[in-house]
Amino acid sequence: MGIDPGTRRTGYGFIGVADRVFRHVASGVLAPRQNAPLQDRLVFIYDGLVELIGRHGPACVAVEDIFYAHHAQSALTLGHARGVALLAAAKAGVEIHSYPPAQVKRALSGHGRAEKDQIARLVTMLLRLPEPPQEDQADALALCICHGARV
């Protein structure tokens, strides 16, 4: 499982790996009501992730490790979403792995500064998806592939 946490949109993805071939299982975006208070959005994201983890029973979860944010306020808000994502995985007893964005990009494209749409195209190709995923969904699937390529 891969999670790209955010209080507005949290992307998630599940893949299977066998003989170095990736298989798309499920993916999507948890998007709470945009004008809902922060705490209600956190409940929506947490409950959604708990339900998804329960349904798909992942062996491990890869979450983006954010060392860098443009400013403290966005880091703080992002931290809220990442906190409830880690909580959902840890309470389910699922192993958690963290990858910095540059490592995810490098795992897919060979270099650490790939553009968003290039990552989306590579995800689409590697998982043989019928159409390109949404941005946060693509990032969650890229996390799955980054970890899946190492196991």
Add this chain to the structure above:
Amino acid sequence: MGIDPGTRRTGYGFIGVADRVFRHVASGVLAPRQNAPLQDRLVFIYDGLVELIGRHGPACVAVEDIFYAHHAQSALTLGHARGVALLAAAKAGVEIHSYPPAQVKRALSGHGRAEKDQIARLVTMLLRLPEPPQEDQADALALCICHGARV
């Protein structure tokens, strides 16, 4: 209830208010094992807060509203703790109020730049505590008083 969230130490306090007199109910610090992984510390804090909220059944929760952090990394880490604190309160259906640090200081001392030890002394006096509380515990009780003075 007041919560001063942190991934290393989360302060909490419960007070009662009647006829503008404050009464100390309970307070302390949730301190997860310091070398535990972040996700395990978040589980410790979340479970601790859920248990405390269940035991004391607060009418409302006051949480520090952090607009400012020294750098993005500390804001991100702090956000994780604040996220699980909001989640614990919201899932229990408890009303949440946010106060910026300066407003809490002003509510107790009359100005927004009071020192930590002055706040601890005022909390000790207003709640008639036998001894000054620990730092994070004092901040949580100060949040209780800040909100309690308004209701």
